[in-house]
Amino acid sequence: MPYILIQVTDEGVTVAQKQQLIRGATDLVVDVLNKDPATTFVVIDEVATENWGVAGESVQQMRQRIR
Template identity: 55%
Template sequence: MPYVNIKVTDENVTTEQKSRLIEGVTDVLFEVLGKNPDSTYVVIDEVPLTDWGVGGVNVAEYRARRAATE
């Protein structure tokens, strides 16, 4: 019974995109490991930019710093 947790930043991920992710991950688990799609669980969490860190700062700050150097 596979459980996959996908975390993405909350930047307008559409229902269609989420459905495609769920279907794609389920298909890969079946194709690669033979896992039954009926017992495969996929959860998508949307995380605010300020709650996701990279390089010692939140993503909003990280992107602002990168934009300032481009």
Template identity: 50%
Template sequence: MPYVNLKITKDGVTKEQKAELVRGITDLLVRVLNKKPEHTHIVIDEIDVENWGYCGVLTSEYRANDKD
């Protein structure tokens, strides 16, 4: 039983985009590992950018500085 935990930043990802991710990941597991879709679980965790660090700073700060 594959279990995939996908963590993304909360950036206004739509329900349709999330559904496409779930379909795509499921299809990949079926094609590459021959897993059954009905046994495949995908969980999407959306993380606030203030709770995600990258390159030694919070993602919100990194993105703000990246625009400079």
């Protein structure tokens, strides 16, 4: 029973894009690991940019700095 967690920043990922991620991740574990898609769980977690850090600063801070 695979559980796949996809984390992205909350910057306008569309419903269609999320569906593609869910389908693609499911297909990958079916193809590579021969898992049953009916028992493959995919969760998409959208994280606010102020809660996602890179190189010691939040993505929000970094983007404000480079603008």
